[in-house]
Amino acid sequence: MAQPPAKAKTVGELSAAAAACQGCDLWQEATQTVFGEGKEGAPMMLVGEQPGDQEDLQGRPFVGPAGRVLEQALDEAGIDRRRVYVTNAVKHFRFTRRGKRRLHEKPNAAQVRACRPWLEAEIEVVKPGLIVLLGATAAQSVMGPAFRVSKQHGEVLESPFGIPVVATVHPSSILRSVDDKSRDAAMSSFIADLMVAAKQA
Numbered sequence: 001m002a003q004p005p006a007k008a009k010t011v012g013e014l015s016a017a018a019a020a021c022q023g024c025d026l027w028q029e030a031t032q033t034v035f036g037e038g039k040e041g042a043p044m045m046l047v048g049e050q051p052g053d054q055e056d057l058q059g060r061p062f063v064g065p066a067g068r069v070l071e072q073a074l075d076e077a078g079i080d081r082r083r084v085y086v087t088n089a090v091k092h093f094r095f096t097r098r099g100k101r102r103l104h105e106k107p108n109a110a111q112v113r114a115c116r117p118w119l120e121a122e123i124e125v126v127k128p129g130l131i132v133l134l135g136a137t138a139a140q141s142v143m144g145p146a147f148r149v150s151k152q153h154g155e156v157l158e159s160p161f162g163i164p165v166v167a168t169v170h171p172s173s174i175l176r177s178v179d180d181k182s183r184d185a186a187m188s189s190f191i192a193d194l195m196v197a198a199k200q201a
């Protein structure tokens with residue numbers, strides 16, 4: 001078991017410590033810890049759910065298909081990804097095996113809770129001006145279990161960290177749209193939420 005070192009001053013120090021974390025069972029099956037990326041002092045922090053298959057293999061957040069949707073949406077919202085810190089509420093990939101494939105499985109409440117100290121430590125070190133919560137897992141990790149993204153997305157809210165937050169969907173939900181029309185609508189709504197965030201950061 002590893003906890004964030006109290007004296008960590010940089011993302012690099014936190015990331016190195018998290019590589020040895022065994023705070024829940026997810027380290028056993030995943031390839032590696034996938035820590036956040038970006039600079040201390042980034043004006044905006046994006047928090048997703050957990051690394052996916054590609055992120056787990058490459059050891060970097062948002063490098064798979066959902067990351068490409070995110071990149072496009074940030075671009076359309078006028079947000080420079082280089083000025084954004086990206087991370088996840090849970091730092092190890094949770095999945096079930098189906099033959100050779102590894103299928104995403106939502107982290108449970110105990111796993112999200114176990115990983116929260118790492119997210120808190122990142123927020124403490126990065127000190128973003130605004131946090132964007134991507135999807136229900138990130139939103140509930142920060143805002144509590146009663147929070148509903150469907151009801152409160154696109155609003156600027158105060159977080160328990162004293163930093164404003166904007167909640168929106170996770171980009172992977174756009175990939176799961178059933179047809180082009182619903183995909184376009186979901187993408188437009190996602191970009192509109194990010195534009196709210198862009199005005200604040």
Ligand code: SF4
Nearest residue numbers: 021023024092114115
């Ligand atoms: S998911 Fe988080 S708490 Fe669980 S082992 Fe990984 S880094 Fe530690």
